[in-house]
Amino acid sequence: MSLPTTTPSWLEGTPLLVEDVPRDPAHEAILNDVVAGKYKNPDDLATVFTVPGLGFHRSLYYLTVGLAHFRVAGRQVFVLPPTMQDMLAETSMEGVKFSEVKFPYPSFYLALPKSNLRLWGGLRTQWHPLAGILVQHLSDGMNLYLWGAPNERSVSAGDDAAFWFHVKRDDNLDLEEHVREMLADPDSKVPVDADITELGRSLGLAFDVGEAPPEVERVLHEEVVRAIRILLNAMLYLDSAGVERTTDPSCAERDKERAELERVLARFKNPNKKQARSVRKQLDGLPKSNIVWLGRSVGRTLPVAVPASGERTGRRHHWVRGHWWPKKHNTHDLALKDARDRVVRAQWEHDEARIRLANLAPTDTEGMARETLALMGAKKHLAACMKEAEVLREGKPTRRRWVQPYERNKDNGEPIPHTYVLNAAPNSDTPTAQGTTP
Numbered sequence: 062m063s064l065p066t067t068t069p070s071w072l073e074g075t076p077l078l079v080e081d082v083p084r085d086p087a088h089e090a091i092l093n094d095v096v097a098g099k100y101k102n103p104d105d106l107a108t109v110f111t112v113p114g115l116g117f118h119r120s121l122y123y124l125t126v127g128l129a130h131f132r133v134a135g136r137q138v139f140v141l142p143p144t145m146q147d148m149l150a151e152t153s154m155e156g157v158k159f160s161e162v163k164f165p166y167p168s169f170y171l172a173l174p175k176s177n178l179r180l181w182g183g184l185r186t187q188w189h190p191l192a193g194i195l196v197q198h199l200s201d202g203m204n205l206y207l208w209g210a211p212n213e214r215s216v217s218a219g220d221d222a223a224f225w226f227h228v229k230r231d232d233n234l235d236l237e238e239h240v241r242e243m244l245a246d247p248d249s250k251v252p253v254d255a256d257i258t259e260l261g262r263s264l265g266l267a268f269d270v271g272e273a274p275p276e277v278e279r280v281l282h283e284e285v286v287r288a289i290r291i292l293l294n295a296m297l298y299l300d301s302a303g304v305e306r307t308t309d310p311s312c313a314e315r316d317k318e319r320a321e322l323e324r325v326l327a328r329f330k331n332p333n334k335k336q337a338r339s340v341r342k343q344l345d346g347l348p349k350s351n352i353v354w355l356g357r358s359v360g361r362t363l364p365v366a367v368p369a370s371g372e373r374t375g376r377r378h379h380w381v382r383g384h385w386w387p388k389k390h391n392t393h394d395l396a397l398k399d400a401r402d403r404v405v406r407a408q409w410e411h412d413e414a415r416i417r418l419a420n421l422a423p424t425d426t427e428g429m430a431r432e433t434l435a436l437m438g439a440k441k442h443l444a445a446c447m448k449e450a451e452v453l454r455e456g457k458p459t460r461r462r463w464v465q466p467y468e469r470n471k472d473n474g475e476p477i478p479h480t481y482v483l484n485a486a487p488n489s490d491t492p493t494a495q496g497t498t499p
Contacts, residue, residue, distance in 0.1 A: 074174070074175075075172065075173070075174040075175060075176075075190075075192050075193075075210065076192060076210050076211075077138070077170075077172060077192075077193070077350070078170065078192060078193050078195065078208045079128065079131055079136065079138065079170045079193075079195070079350055080349070080350060081218070082124070082128065083128075084218060084219060088121075088125070091109055091125060092125055092128055092129060092132075095125060095126070095129040096129050096132050096133060103126075106122065106125070106126070107122060110122040110125070112261075114258060114260055114261075115257065115258055115260055115261035115264065115266060116256050116257040116258045116261045116266070117256040117257070118256075118257075118261075118266050118267075119225075119251065119256050119267070120223045120225070120266075120267065123204070123206055123223075123225045124195075124206060124223070126197075126204075127168070127195040127197055127204065127206045128195070130167065130168035130197045131168045131169065131170060131195060131197075133167075133168070134166045134167045134168040134169065135166065135351065136349055136350040136351055137165070137166045137168075137169040137170070137350070137351050137353075138169065138170045138171075138172055138350040138351065138352045138353070139165075139169060139170070139171050139172070139295065139299075139353050139354075139355055140171075140172045140174065140309070140352060140353070140354045140355065140357075141171065141172070141173060141174075141291065141295060141354075141355055141356070142174070142354065142356065142357055142359070143174065143175045143176070143177075144356075144359050145295075145355060145356040145357075145359050146173055146176060146177070146291055147177070148356075148359065149290065149291045149294040149295055149298065150178075150287045150290055150291050150294075152290070152294045154235060154236050154237045154290060154293065154294065155235060156235060157235060157236050157293070157297065158232045158234075158235070158236065159202070159228075159230050159231060159232055159236060159239070160230075160232045161297070162236070162293055162296050162297060163296065163299070163300045164196075164198040164203075164296065165296065165299055166198075167197070167198050168195075168196060168197045168198065169196055170193055170194070170195050170196070170350070171193055171194045171196065171291075171292055171295060172192070172193045173191055173192060173193050173194070173288075173291070174192075176190055176191045176192065178190075178191040178284045178287055178288050178291075179191060179209065179284050180207060180208075180209030180222040180223070180224050180281070180284065181222060181273060181277055181281045182209060182212070182220075182221065182222030183222075183265070183273075184272060184273065185214060185265075186211075186212055186214040186215055186220060186222065187212075187214065188209075188212070188222075189209030189210060189211065189212045189215075189221060189222040190209060190210055190212065191207060191208070191209055191284070191288055192208055192209065192210040193207075193208055194206070194207050194208070194288060194292050195208065196292065201229060201230055202227060202228045202229040202230040203227075203228050204225070204226075204227050204228075205225065205226045205227075205228065205289065205292070206223060206224075206225050207223065207224040207225070207226070207285065207288055208221065208222070208223055209221055209222030209223065209224075220265065224281070224285055226243075226244075226285065226289075228240060228243065228289070229243070236289075236293055237286065237289075237290060240285075240286055240289050241282075241286060244282045244285065244286070245282075253267050295355060298355060298356070299355065304355070305355065305356050305357065305358060305359075306353050306354065306355055307353065307354045307357050308351075308352070308353055308354075309352040309353070309354060311352065312351060312352055322340055322343055325340050326340045326341060396453055397450065397453045397454060400446065400449050400450040400453050401450050403446045403449070403450075404443070404446045404447050404450050406446075407439065407442050407443040407445075407446040407447075408443055410439045410442070410443075411436070411439040411440055411442075411443045413439075414432060414435045414436040414438075414439045415436055417432050417435075418432040418433060418435075418436055
């Protein structure tokens with residue numbers, strides 16, 4: 062018997078992975094054990110998903126680990142409406158490093174209703190609509206589980222598509238450049254033969270991308286890059302000035318309904334009675350996640366073609382890609398690096414002067430006077446260099462503003478004001494005004 066599942070109406074028909082699974086009591090029991098800490102290391106848990114004759118079900122293993130972290134972190138869900146997805150997918154990440162991304166929770170789920178992106182599910186089911194991304198923040202990067210909902214070729218609720226990816230932390234490269242390098246690395250792929258037997262593959266536990274048409278892997282990687290771009294830009298947006306975040310009204314309605322059902326259940330002296338079991342079933346069927354919309358009021362529709370970052374378009378009417386402002390911190394970073402280098406040199410000069418003074422004979426009064434003055438000057442210079450570096454460090458921009466895609470040189474070349482962010486009133490989820498810049 063399957064557990065009750067719910068497709069919330071606020072997702073506009075797109076299923077919600079974290080509420081839709083587990084789909085059976087056995088998987089639910091395993092997940093509860095993981096949350097409770099029963100499995101002390103990954104190898105112990107991996108044995109649970111290794112079936113003799115079939116092999117290791119890696120996708121279900123990663124999904125279970127992700128769901129466990131999601132539940133421990135408080136079941137946090139962010140939802141991006143389709144327009145925000147399109148805007149963030151076209152927002153340049155030039156100059157953005159991993160260290161600038163702030164994770165709102167150790168684990169969360171990003172729901173993508175009516176997404177234009179796809180995941181490959183194998184030759185039988187082929188392309189599936191991307192429905193969401195399960196995120197787990199780690200000390201060395203992040204684990205991502207991209208989920209494609211069942212499509213018209215699917216034969217069951219679990220006949221879906223998944224793409225799991227560990228993004229290593231690297232602050233030397235732009236995020237998008239780093240992601241593309243990792244996807245292109247052949248060593249990052251797990252051979253299907255290492256996990257699943259022929260019987261397991263015939264049952265649909267995994268598929269081999271190598272069996273797909275040549276263009277599929279290239280298209281799949283582009284879809285994954287755009288999905289990760291949406292995710293990372295959404296996290297930057299969460300930490301940007303004037304972010305618009307709105308708790309879904311269904312959360313309050315659900316909590317009210319749960320409280321009422323719990324009061325009804327508490328009246329039953331025997332929890333095994335038919336009516337009590339019915340109430341418990343209703344309680345179990347209620348969504349449990351905390352749902353927050355990002356940029357729900359943004360209603361602009363993007364044009365079909367958005368100029369690529371850095372493309373020269375003259376003064377003709379065109380759309381400018383979304384981006385983060387200031388676009389780069391490079392100028393400030395270089396100034397800070399130079400200031401810190403000056404501190405190192407000043408410290409070395411100070412130490413040299415101190416050593417020379419300490420090595421002078423007590424009778425060398427002229428040398429002691431000279432080196433004492435030199436030490437005083439070096440100490441003063443060191444303090445000035447340290448002060449300069451500290452001022453630069455404190456003055457470094459810590460938050461960026463999101464510049465939405467906007468039209469330029471419309472109506473005889475006149476610039477069109479464009480929106481940076483939706484300004485929210487203090488302690489409010491409701492946007493009050495739009496800040497614009499010419």
